[in-house]
Amino acid sequence: PPPPAHRAAEAGEPVGRDLSDAIETALRGGSRKPRTLVQVAEALIDTGRLAGTPALLAPTLGAAVRGDNAKRRASGGRPRFREADGLVALLEWDLPSDAVNAERDALRAADRQRQSVRRAFIKRLRSLPDGALLELLATWLNAVGVHSLRGVRADVGDFSLAGTLRRGPEETPLAITIFRGNQPIQNDAVVALRGGLHHFDQARVGWLITLGQVRGGTLGEAHAEGAAPCAVFDGDALAVSMEEVSVGIHRASLPLAVLDVELLDSLGAASPRTSSAANASSDDSGDSDNNKRRRGRRRGRRRGGREEAGEDGNREESAEASDASDRSESDDSEPVKLEADSESSPQPTEDTEKKLADAEPPPESEVEQL
Known part of the structure; x- marks a missing residue:
C-alpha cells in the first residue's frame, strides 16, 4: 500500500534547528556537490536520524532549510544553505575558504563573549533584592508574551505567579514558579507545580525558573507524556531568553x-551568453559579407560571359561578312580586309582567339579554291 501523506514524528527525530543541523551534517558527509532533498532524506534515513519515505520527507527538509535561512537573515547573519534548481548545498562552499575560516573564528569568539556576559548577568541577578528581581523578571515575562501577571503566593526567596501566555490569537493560562537560590532544581519541583495548577486560575501550562542549575532528570520529568507540559529555565536559558x-x-x-x-x-552566467550572441551576430554578418562578395563575383562572371558571348557573336557576324566580301573581291584585297578587322576590333581573350583560330580555316580554303 502507498505510504500515508502525513505521518507523526517518531521519538528522537530532529525537528526545528536540530533538523537543520542534521541536514548540514548530511551535506558534509559526501562530496562538496549540491544534492536534491530526496538524496538528503535518504542520507538521514541511512544514518538513523529520520524514518519514513524520502519523497515524503523532502518537503519537510525544504521547509527546514528555508526556515533556517530566514531566521539567520532576520538576525543579520549569513544564510547557511543555498537552494537552486531543486538542489540544496552549503553556501560556504561558494565562498573563499580563508573568509569562511575567519568567519567561523569570529563566531566562536563572539559566542565565548556572550557566555561570559550571561554568567556575569546571572551573578548580578542573584545579588538583586527580591523586589528588584521580581520587577525585572516581570518585565521579561511581558516581553515574551505573558500578560495579566498576579502573585499567588510567595515563600522566602521564591515567587509564584499566575498569568496568561499569548501567542497570536491563542491564550493559555500559565503557572510560574521562580527560585532565586543557587540550588539545583529536582524532579519534585516539577511534580509540585503540576499538582498545584488549580491554584493558578486553572492553569494548563507551567514554567519553572531558577537562577541556578537543573538536574538531568528534571527535564525528563518536565517532558513526560500524558502530563501537563512544563518549561524549565535554568540560569543560562533565562539569560539567553x-x-x-x-x-x-x-x-x-x-x-x-x-x-x-x-x-x-x-552576472557571470549572462556574460557568456552575451558574448556568444555577439560572436554569433558577428559571424552572421561576416558570412553575409562573404556571401555578398561571392554573389558579386558570380554576377561579374555572368556579365563577363555574356559580354564575351556578344563579342563572339559580333566576331562571327563580321567573319561571315568578310567571307561574303572575300567571295566578291580579289585575292589582293583579302589581306587588307583582315588587317582592318583586326585593327578595329578589341584585343580578344584567350578563348576568343581560339574560337577565331578555329573559324579562320574555312576562308583560307575558299581562297585556295578561288
Whole structure:
C-alpha cells in the first residue's frame, strides 16, 4: 500500500534547528556537490536520524532549510544553505575558504563573549533584592508574551505567579514558579507545580525558573507524556531568553562581509551568453559579407560571359561578312580586309582567339579554291 501523506514524528527525530543541523551534517558527509532533498532524506534515513519515505520527507527538509535561512537573515547573519534548481548545498562552499575560516573564528569568539556576559548577568541577578528581581523578571515575562501577571503566593526567596501566555490569537493560562537560590532544581519541583495548577486560575501550562542549575532528570520529568507540559529555565536559558528580548542584556552587532553569490553567478552566467550572441551576430554578418562578395563575383562572371558571348557573336557576324566580301573581291584585297578587322576590333581573350583560330580555316580554303 502507498505510504500515508502525513505521518507523526517518531521519538528522537530532529525537528526545528536540530533538523537543520542534521541536514548540514548530511551535506558534509559526501562530496562538496549540491544534492536534491530526496538524496538528503535518504542520507538521514541511512544514518538513523529520520524514518519514513524520502519523497515524503523532502518537503519537510525544504521547509527546514528555508526556515533556517530566514531566521539567520532576520538576525543579520549569513544564510547557511543555498537552494537552486531543486538542489540544496552549503553556501560556504561558494565562498573563499580563508573568509569562511575567519568567519567561523569570529563566531566562536563572539559566542565565548556572550557566555561570559550571561554568567556575569546571572551573578548580578542573584545579588538583586527580591523586589528588584521580581520587577525585572516581570518585565521579561511581558516581553515574551505573558500578560495579566498576579502573585499567588510567595515563600522566602521564591515567587509564584499566575498569568496568561499569548501567542497570536491563542491564550493559555500559565503557572510560574521562580527560585532565586543557587540550588539545583529536582524532579519534585516539577511534580509540585503540576499538582498545584488549580491554584493558578486553572492553569494548563507551567514554567519553572531558577537562577541556578537543573538536574538531568528534571527535564525528563518536565517532558513526560500524558502530563501537563512544563518549561524549565535554568540560569543560562533565562539569560539567553532575556538577551533575545533585550531585557538586562543588549546585543551589539559585529559586521561581517558575505559575497552575494547569487548576483555574481547570475552576472557571470549572462556574460557568456552575451558574448556568444555577439560572436554569433558577428559571424552572421561576416558570412553575409562573404556571401555578398561571392554573389558579386558570380554576377561579374555572368556579365563577363555574356559580354564575351556578344563579342563572339559580333566576331562571327563580321567573319561571315568578310567571307561574303572575300567571295566578291580579289585575292589582293583579302589581306587588307583582315588587317582592318583586326585593327578595329578589341584585343580578344584567350578563348576568343581560339574560337577565331578555329573559324579562320574555312576562308583560307575558299581562297585556295578561288
